[in-house]
Amino acid sequence: MPPLNEQQLDQNREERREQIKKAALKVFTKRGIIGTKISMIAKEAGISQGLTYRYYHSKDELFIELVKDAMEETAEAFASLENMSSSPLEKIKELTKKMLDTSNKHSFMLIQQVQTSDEVPDKAKEIVRQYPIPSFIEQLIPVFKKGQEMGEFCKGDPAKLLMLYFSVISGLMLLPNKDEEDQALDVDILMKLIRE
Amino acid sequence: MPPLNEQQLDQNREERREQIKKAALKVFTKRGIIGTKISMIAKEAGISQGLTYRYYHSKDELFIELVKDAMEETAEAFASLENMSSSPLEKIKELTKKMLDTSNKHSFMLIQQVQTSDEVPDKAKEIVRQYPIPSFIEQLIPVFKKGQEMGEFCKGDPAKLLMLYFSVISGLMLLPNKDEEDQALDVDILMKLIRE
DNA sequence: GTCTATAGAAAGATAGAC
DNA sequence: GTCTATCTTTCTATAGAC
Incomplete structure (x- = not known):
């Protein structure tokens, strides 16, 4: 079994996070933190709602990062x-x-x-x-x-x-x-x- | 049985509505329509949450009136x-x-x-x-x-x-x-x- | 008329299949 | 890694007691 390229995986993960952040920033500024549903961010980012939680533990955490x-x-x-x-x-x-x-x-x-x-x-x-x-x-x-x-x-x-x-x-x-x-x-x- | 003073009752009702509107305006402008929970308006007006619905059928109706x-x-x-x-x-x-x-x-x-x-x-x-x-x-x-x-x-x-x-x-x-x-x-x- | 308790809906967060 | 299904929480709105 070939060793996994951890660096590559990390980079993919980072890109995904950036993608989510970009979508979130757009929606948060438009609708406010309460007006923004996780489903909206996911849709804007083109991913499923559940996947968002694999990258950020909560809506608040994502907001704070931004x-x-x-x-x-x-x-x-x-x-x-x-x-x-x-x-x-x-x-x-x-x-x-x-x-x-x-x-x-x-x-x-x-x-x-x-x-x-x-x-x-x-x-x-x-x-x-x-x-x-x-x-x-x-x-x-x-x-x-x-x-x-x-x-x-x-x-x-x-x-x-x-x-x-x-x-x-x-x-x-x-x-x-x-x-x-x-x-x-x-x-x-x-x-x-x-x-x- | 003495006849009820309908005019008086109407006036009381109108005062109550004004009281709720005043409280609602304050909270709505501060927190936005979504950030505002009916319970907050009720608290601001000093009444119970359920009572609000005896005067306005919904949050939206109240907002529109304002x-x-x-x-x-x-x-x-x-x-x-x-x-x-x-x-x-x-x-x-x-x-x-x-x-x-x-x-x-x-x-x-x-x-x-x-x-x-x-x-x-x-x-x-x-x-x-x-x-x-x-x-x-x-x-x-x-x-x-x-x-x-x-x-x-x-x-x-x-x-x-x-x-x-x-x-x-x-x-x-x-x-x-x-x-x-x-x-x-x-x-x-x-x-x-x-x-x- | 007013309150408390509760049903119903919506959204956040998690679990399990692929 | 990603998606769908589900649990949990929160809030709207209603029902029933006083």
Whole structure:
């Protein structure tokens, strides 16, 4: 009997998990954790409902895994601003685009859901609290202050302005999809909120 | 045997229904129609779970009734702008305040839920479609145009700008409560989106 | 009119066949 | 590894006692 290729098996398993996660993220962001039935995720992933449980022990576990991923992505998006050489205005604009962009949107929406809903697992709340949006925003305060000095941004408490600004973005993310062109237009108008 | 005072009985029944509606609105807006269990509404209203069904035949029926109420309130809020003698800018500002105000907020949030969620009863969707937000916004287009002529508002397609503006408001309504002072501050900043 | 107890339906999670 | 069938839990809705 030939030895099984364990590495290959592991990789298959990992791919399956990714497939399930991708399907789950889509459904969770659309219908919320309670509105999402395991059967929906299975259908979206093209597998049977029972098989889902061979990869994740529960709906909550799957949800929590997705929240972890989303937080890491978000942390990276904020961190990558540091390395950009552009002006404060351009930095915020870039971040806004990323957040509203369809490919990243689901992650931000998931975090949004954790922050606003009472029905998500406590553990998900904990994870988001570990690096909460306020702390992401804190990273931007120096950027914003610099922009104020350069006359790019309006006067006022940077923390409050940024908080309002990202509330608005979060709100927009929750709304039904618009097409790409509209999104691009939106970004410039949104900047009016914080520009001089 | 003295004749029963039917009018009194009717009134009691009506009060009970209002009590249940008030509790339901609170829970529905917080947890969504699926996240809301009848037991939660009953608890919030301080009655037993079974009693709820003596006043409303189903969760959906109760939800739909609330949506009707909310649409009527909203329609009135928009309509009342017509009779105001203030400037276009002041009118929009007033409407914004009303929408973000805690006392009306729940109604707007319920409508928001109907528009964005897939899980609400079809009938609720229908009711909202009868007077959908776009048509509310249409009422404001003449106001906005006048504001543009007066130089109060920025240039651009009124329909698109208003749509974005109310998207932002809707988004903000979904976020956790802020205190009154902050709200007032927000309104002025939000106006920057559409001001010249 | 109101409550408690319970039937019925829906969804989460598991077991067993292939 | 995957699917179908089933157990279990949770919630909606009804029935019956007071």
